Amino acid sequence: MQKTNNSKFIFLIILLPLFLTGCYDRFELDNLAYVVAIGVDNGKNNNVNITYQIAVPLKITGENSETGQETYTVYTVSAPSLSVGNTIVNTLVSKEVNLSHVKLILYSEEIAKTEMSGHFNSFMSHTDIRPKVTLAVCEGKAENFLNKVSSTLEVSPARYYELLFSSYNYTSQSVGSELIDFYTASQSKDREPFAIYVKLEENEQGTTEIKPQGIAAFSGSSMKGIIEPELVISHLLLTNDLKKSGYCVKDFNKDDRVISVNLDQMKAPQIKVSTDTDNPKIECNIELVAHLVSSGSNINFYEDDNKKRLEEELNKSLETRIGNYLDKTINEFETDIARIRKICKTQLFNLARF
Amino acid sequence: MHSTLKIGTWEAVATIGCISLIPILLTLPTYAVTDFGTATFLHNVYTTILTLIMLVIILSLYKNFSHMDIVDIAKHVGGKPLQIICGIILISTILILCILTFSEFTQNLQNVLFPDAPQEYISILFGIGILISVFLGIRGIFRTSSIVVPMIAVGFIFMFFVLFNDTDITNFFPVFGNGISNFFSQGFNRIARYEGIFYIFLITPYVKNYKKVGYLSFILSTFFVLPIIFLLVGNIPYPSITENYFPIFELTRLINLGRFIQRVESIFILLWLLATFIYLSLSVYFAIYIFQKIFDLQYSQRLIPCFTTIIMSICTLLNSFEIIIKIRNFFFVHVSTYVLYILPIILLIVANIKRRIECKKLIIQNSSF
Numbered sequence: 001m002q003k004t005n006n007s008k009f010i011f012l013i014i015l016l017p018l019f020l021t022g023c024y025d026r027f028e029l030d031n032l033a034y035v036v037a038i039g040v041d042n043g044k045n046n047n048v049n050i051t052y053q054i055a056v057p058l059k060i061t062g063e064n065s066e067t068g069q070e071t072y073t074v075y076t077v078s079a080p081s082l083s084v085g086n087t088i089v090n091t092l093v094s095k096e097v098n099l100s101h102v103k104l105i106l107y108s109e110e111i112a113k114t115e116m117s118g119h120f121n122s123f124m125s126h127t128d129i130r131p132k133v134t135l136a137v138c139e140g141k142a143e144n145f146l147n148k149v150s151s152t153l154e155v156s157p158a159r160y161y162e163l164l165f166s167s168y169n170y171t172s173q174s175v176g177s178e179l180i181d182f183y184t185a186s187q188s189k190d191r192e193p194f195a196i197y198v199k200l201e202e203n204e205q206g207t208t209e210i211k212p213q214g215i216a217a218f219s220g221s222s223m224k225g226i227i228e229p230e231l232v233i234s235h236l237l238l239t240n241d242l243k244k245s246g247y248c249v250k251d252f253n254k255d256d257r258v259i260s261v262n263l264d265q266m267k268a269p270q271i272k273v274s275t276d277t278d279n280p281k282i283e284c285n286i287e288l289v290a291h292l293v294s295s296g297s298n299i300n301f302y303e304d305d306n307k308k309r310l311e312e313e314l315n316k317s318l319e320t321r322i323g324n325y326l327d328k329t330i331n332e333f334e335t336d337i338a339r340i341r342k343i344c345k346t347q348l349f350n351l352a353r354f
Numbered sequence: 355m356h357s358t359l360k361i362g363t364w365e366a367v368a369t370i371g372c373i374s375l376i377p378i379l380l381t382l383p384t385y386a387v388t389d390f391g392t393a394t395f396l397h398n399v400y401t402t403i404l405t406l407i408m409l410v411i412i413l414s415l416y417k418n419f420s421h422m423d424i425v426d427i428a429k430h431v432g433g434k435p436l437q438i439i440c441g442i443i444l445i446s447t448i449l450i451l452c453i454l455t456f457s458e459f460t461q462n463l464q465n466v467l468f469p470d471a472p473q474e475y476i477s478i479l480f481g482i483g484i485l486i487s488v489f490l491g492i493r494g495i496f497r498t499s500s501i502v503v504p505m506i507a508v509g510f511i512f513m514f515f516v517l518f519n520d521t522d523i524t525n526f527f528p529v530f531g532n533g534i535s536n537f538f539s540q541g542f543n544r545i546a547r548y549e550g551i552f553y554i555f556l557i558t559p560y561v562k563n564y565k566k567v568g569y570l571s572f573i574l575s576t577f578f579v580l581p582i583i584f585l586l587v588g589n590i591p592y593p594s595i596t597e598n599y600f601p602i603f604e605l606t607r608l609i610n611l612g613r614f615i616q617r618v619e620s621i622f623i624l625l626w627l628l629a630t631f632i633y634l635s636l637s638v639y640f641a642i643y644i645f646q647k648i649f650d651l652q653y654s655q656r657l658i659p660c661f662t663t664i665i666m667s668i669c670t671l672l673n674s675f676e677i678i679i680k681i682r683n684f685f686f687v688h689v690s691t692y693v694l695y696i697l698p699i700i701l702l703i704v705a706n707i708k709r710r711i712e713c714k715k716l717i718i719q720n721s722s723f
Contacts, residue, residue, distance in 0.1 A: 006489065010486055010489065013482050013486060127465070127466060132608065132610055180590075183594065184591050184594040187593055187594045188591050188593070188594070342527075343524065345527050345528055346524055348527070348528040349528050349529060350528050350530045350534065351391050351531055351532055352532075352533065353528070
């Protein structure tokens with residue numbers, strides 16, 4: 001009898017949550033407006049202009065799918081913070097704004113050169129926004145950028161950003177810059193943040209597509225300058241991020257021709273820093289594998305001398321680039337985006353000495 | 355617990371491992387990083403070694419008392435008064451830890467999963483779960499953990515292999531973080547991180563081989579604790595890591611396997627929810643068990659709704675997350691170790707001395723005959 005009563009009691013308790021739940025605050029996929037990119041520009045009266053690029057699902061899926069600017073709509077609001085911006089944009093859009101599919105956070109160069117810490121703190125505290133979302137700095141205004149950008153090959157703007165900003169996996173012209181990495185680097189004493197620098201370029205078909213234009217180098221949370229695309233390979237080599245890339249050096253038989261190789265970074269770079277003198281000495285040992293693709297003249301690469309000469313040319317070219325990159329970041333911009341300082345701290349016993 | 359009850363080795367090991375997992379899921383790693391900086395992982399290794407030494411001492415002291423739990427040992431040492439005093443200290447500690455875990459976890463759940471739901475509602479759902487599981491008995495809790503823990507372990511292995519590539523070894527340097535003296539002086543009072551080990555004192559009479567259970571549960575707890583701290587420090591560099599009050603959730607948000615596997619934190623939350631549920635049920639059960647034992651109560655079932663209601667009511671009163679985590683850290687550093695480890699060890703040492711004296715007396719008496 002006791003057992004039957006217990007079972008009834010437990011059954012009633014299990015039933016209880018079903019009656020306590022409600023559906024008044026349910027989320028329906030159709031009732032949400034999915035933001036795919038957020039742009040941040042300087043505004044008036046200490047406000048920032050936040051641009052929301054929202055996907056138009058009807059244009060992305062089905063038979064009526066389109067590419068380019070038809071697949072999204074853009075709203076710009078002036079607000080002191082992201083939360084207030086969300087509130088304002090929610091009054092403009094018929095659906096509730098949802099940030100869980102944001103693929104790009106874009107800062108204008110102008111705002112990046114000022115103190116950015118307050119802004120990306122609010123991005124980090126939004127649990128909707130993924131920590132690995134791409135953070136980029138653009139030439140000109142972010143609002144114009146998000147209004148004009150279009151893609152030829154991709155229907156979904158979210159997928160376009162996702163694929164475009166992962167191109168550093170197979171090129172040496174672009175870097176991966178994620179919000180979490182940027183944020184943690186800006187907080188740390190042993191590293192500096194960086195972001196991919198992009199601009200818009202009109203192609204022959206008349207569409208305006210994104211073109212990576214190097215790296216925006218930061219010190220703390222303000223931008224110090226831009227590393228040119230040809231030096232990006234040096235950054236990738238030093239940070240062990242070069243997956244594979246095409247590369248060329250001058251043909252040593254004919255000055256107007258080139259020898260093309262494919263570079264693979266097989267091992268992490270060995271970087272040593274000696275702090276014995278006032279000027280620290282950085283020694284980098286980078287191991288690369290070069291696969292010969294083509295040469296402009298008829299050089300016989302079966303001969304050891306030619307192979308050695310090609311190796312020397314490659315070494316010389318890469319050494320110059322890495323030297324220029326380090327000179328630019330350390331001496332000109334006074335920043336450490338190659339993250340040499342974190343290697344220095346491995347030689348110490350406690351943080352106070354660092 | 356019935357004297358005839360027997361808990362399987364794996365069930366006991368899984369439950370203790372599950373309990374040790376809980377402190378790591380919540381804010382304790384954040385406080386550890388605040389105190390030790392880049393040395394947090396190394397400090398955890400140091401704490402693990404200290405815990406192992408303590409465990410060896412505990413298990414060797416338990417040699418002659420394997421048929422008793424810690425409440426019985428307190429009675430053996432100082433009679434009923436000492437049993438009541440020790441029992442009340444243990445019940446208070448278990449309940450405080452339970453309340454703090456309950457409040458912290460429900461607040462984290464609210465922040466992450468149910469921002470629009472009132473905290474009381476989440477607490478009630480948890481409370482009902484605890485109530486049912488404690489009513490159904492200890493065997494059910496142990497069996498549930500023997501099923502849940504392998505799933506959690508698989509989740510951890512998956513997380514470890516996915517995030518290992520992104521781990522930056524330089525984040526572990528300088529090796530002594532905020533200073534060598536801080537590193538060594540603050541080691542002992544952190545062994546309560548292995549909170550589950552304490553429950554060996556309560557389940558010893560009901561397991562077949564308490565030594566096997568002790569060592570295996572220590573290995574399982576280490577398997578949970580060390581990789582989490584390793585991934586945490588390696589993936590989120592100091593000092594950014596100190597800003598996260600649900601650090602392991604932040605860690606799971608970093609899991610990305612191409613475009614196929616993303617946003618897996620919801621699966622992990624389900625596993626942690628089960629682990630927390632087991633922890634809370636077990637805490638309530640053992641609090642009632644000790645209460646019943648020290649006051650010689652014949653029926654304990656009517657205490658279950660009372661204890662659960664008290665816990666739920668205090669949880670709903672604690673609505674400031676900042677206060678909860680501050681109390682938790684204070685309790686962890688200054689109280690837990692002494693109550694969960696030192697008090698039982700002292701009782702065991704005295705019990706061993708008493709037994710030796712009694713044995714000597716018996717030998718003398720026998721020889722005089």
